[in-house]
Amino acid sequence: MNPIVQSMPPVLVVVGPTAIGKTALSLEIAERFDCEIVSVDSMQVYRHMDIGTAKASIAERSRVPHHLIDIVDPDEQYDAARFVEDATAAISAIHHRQKLPLLTGGTGLYLKALIDGIFECLPVDHEIRATLQQRLAVEGAGQLHRELAACDPPSAARIHVNDSQRLLRALEIYQSTGIPWSSHLQEQHGRTAPSVWGNMLLIGLTCERQTLYDRINDRCRRMLADGLEHEVRGLLERGYRQDLPPLQSIGYRHMINFIDKTWTSEQMLMYLSRDTRRYAKRQYTWFNGMRQLEWHPVAASAPIIERIASWLDELYPHTIKT
Numbered sequence: 001m002n003p004i005v006q007s008m009p010p011v012l013v014v015v016g017p018t019a020i021g022k023t024a025l026s027l028e029i030a031e032r033f034d035c036e037i038v039s040v041d042s043m044q045v046y047r048h049m050d051i052g053t054a055k056a057s058i059a060e061r062s063r064v065p066h067h068l069i070d071i072v073d074p075d076e077q078y079d080a081a082r083f084v085e086d087a088t089a090a091i092s093a094i095h096h097r098q099k100l101p102l103l104t105g106g107t108g109l110y111l112k113a114l115i116d117g118i119f120e121c122l123p124v125d126h127e128i129r130a131t132l133q134q135r136l137a138v139e140g141a142g143q144l145h146r147e148l149a150a151c152d153p154p155s156a157a158r159i160h161v162n163d164s165q166r167l168l169r170a171l172e173i174y175q176s177t178g179i180p181w182s183s184h185l186q187e188q189h190g191r192t193a194p195s196v197w198g199n200m201l202l203i204g205l206t207c208e209r210q211t212l213y214d215r216i217n218d219r220c221r222r223m224l225a226d227g228l229e230h231e232v233r234g235l236l237e238r239g240y241r242q243d244l245p246p247l248q249s250i251g252y253r254h255m256i257n258f259i260d261k262t263w264t265s266e267q268m269l270m271y272l273s274r275d276t277r278r279y280a281k282r283q284y285t286w287f288n289g290m291r292q293l294e295w296h297p298v299a300a301s302a303p304i305i306e307r308i309a310s311w312l313d314e315l316y317p318h319t320i321k322t
Contacts, residue, residue: 016205017280040105052251108286152180
């Protein structure tokens, strides 16, 4: 048996904000250390949504096996609990193939759920759910978010006002159980963490703020040039509703506002770039709360490669060539 696959098999994690350069670095790492990549991205799970989610290209995915990309349709529900189940299965299968799992992405909630565990999905009264959905349509997300801030401040702090899926879920949990979602998470912290791995190295990527913002602005312009409008029109022509959570995510809701003539192309690009920068700040907030992360500048890959090689050599002396 490959010495990498033992009773405490390793898992490598590389995370960071959108547009920082995770894809290129992850491919370099994967090819260097014989990895398979597991996406930690709440949007890349959806089919037909490639440009707006910045998925690795088909050519890039042909270089290294990728998992948890294009696994559900945009009208299917996907959440952290399902991610934990899918990612755990993928990691186990990769270890079985005597390869090293490389988890990479920018969805901090999913990574935290995978590492710390997540409580089992709580049953929700369908009448409560229907009432909240109706109120969202009539009163707007702002009012519901203010209510969440009153009954569950920690959840309100981490859930953006436009993230209607999680906003409704948080209110559903509170109204169904009388206990805030954040309290359920705190109670379950560390109790249900998956046990299919034991050794984990977590690397966070960082760069100068202005450099990151320039990359974000460039990516937004490139998305438009690559055909984001055509992609969004195709989703609508397939019959997917505009109010589906994936179509209300960054990039897609912006393009829908342009298609509906709510915004001009200039306004759409301005808001898209602005909201993506704000999203990157929220991503850093998530990752800064994870004490296990080791931060490395993304500009120089050599020290990151050396750190990974050193970690593996400590686990399995003389089996990883540097």
